[in-house]
Amino acid sequence: RSEHNALTRRTNDSAWAVRRKESLFQDRYVSSHSDDTFSAYILHYGCSSKAKKELYHSLSDAVKNTPLARAVKEDIDVDDSFNKGKENLRVGIPFTDFSLLSHTGDSIRLSSYKGKYVLLDFWGSWCGPCIKEIPHIKEIWKRYGTREDFALIGMALETDEDKWRETIKEQSMEWTHVNMNSEKDRKKAVNVIHGIYMYPSLILLDKEGHVIAIQLGGGEQNSVIDRKLEEVLK
Numbered sequence: 001r002s003e004h005n006a007l008t009r010r011t012n013d014s015a016w017a018v019r020r021k022e023s024l025f026q027d028r029y030v031s032s033h034s035d036d037t038f039s040a041y042i043l044h045y046g047c048s049s050k051a052k053k054e055l056y057h058s059l060s061d062a063v064k065n066t067p068l069a070r071a072v073k074e075d076i077d078v079d080d081s082f083n084k085g086k087e088n089l090r091v092g093i094p095f096t097d098f099s100l101l102s103h104t105g106d107s108i109r110l111s112s113y114k115g116k117y118v119l120l121d122f123w124g125s126w127c128g129p130c131i132k133e134i135p136h137i138k139e140i141w142k143r144y145g146t147r148e149d150f151a152l153i154g155m156a157l158e159t160d161e162d163k164w165r166e167t168i169k170e171q172s173m174e175w176t177h178v179n180m181n182s183e184k185d186r187k188k189a190v191n192v193i194h195g196i197y198m199y200p201s202l203i204l205l206d207k208e209g210h211v212i213a214i215q216l217g218g219g220e221q222n223s224v225i226d227r228k229l230e231e232v233l234k
Contacts, residue, residue: 027051035060040069052076078186086195094210095120095203096193100178103165108178113151115207117232119225122155122191122201125167130200133218134171140225141175144233149207155180157191157199204228 026046030039040063043052053076056069063069099109110118121137123130137152144150154177158164161179168177183189190196194203202225204213213228215221 023051027055030055031058034058035063037063037066037068039063040066040072043072044068044075053079074186078192081187082192082195082197084195085193086197089195089211089214091211091214094208095205096190097209098178098183098190100180100190101182103161103168103177103179108153108176110153110209113153114209116149116151117207117229118151118153118205118209119229120153120155120203120205122157122196122199122203124157124199125160125164126158127199129218131167131171133200133222134173136218136222138171138173140229144229145175147233150233152176153178155190155196157181204232206232 023046026042030042033039039055039059043056043059052072056064056072056076059069064073095110097109097111099107102108119140123133125131137154141152145152152175154168154173154175156164156177156179158179158181164177164179167173180190186192198216200218202213202215203211204225206212212232213225215224
């Protein structure tokens with residue numbers, strides 16, 4: 001077993017070494033071929049995100065006007081918005097209003113829940129840890145779901161909507177669900193505006209829509225939300 005582990009480590013190290021060389025070659029190619037449309041292709045499909053912004057600005061105006069380069073610029077803008085949102089995610093801020101499509105096709109607007117404590121559950125049907133946390137979310141729903149001053153909204157990040165709906169049905173997740181990807185402007189997506197980088201995550205809002213508790217991850221972290229819910233919903 002130790003020999004197998006050692007071989008696995010050596011293989012991984014070799015693979016990463018090759019990837020680093022590939023990334024370095026791509027970066028050098030783009031920086032020295034600013035007027036080549038293939039540089040836009042590299043930035044869009046292969047360049048490391050750390051170098052993408054700087055290399056994009058080195059492109060000629062003609063290349064920047066190509067469809068691939070415009071897609072790169074959109075990726076950069078989304079990354080900038082995400083990083084800004086991540087820095088600003090904290091207790092006390094007003095959570096941005098949104099209007100998103102539910103799993104049943106209805107339009108769900110956050111501001112319509114004013115006057116209620118709202119628990120936002122950030123998850124995905126593709127996310128193993130999120131699936132493991134469903135029993136915990138169901139316990140919260142069982143405890144508080146009938147209260148008029150409480151609402152639970154599943155904030156999914158889904159590209160496979162059929163799988164999303166199937167998971168909701170199979171897991172008997174009876175609360176409201178929306179897909180953040182139903183927002184077509186990626187810079188305005190809820191997960192981007194608030195920099196949600198960990199799934200699952202839970203965010204509790206007060207009756208005025210301000211963040212009063214943030215829980216990144218599940219498992220042992222669950223006490224964060226459980227305690228706050230017990231405090232405000234005695």
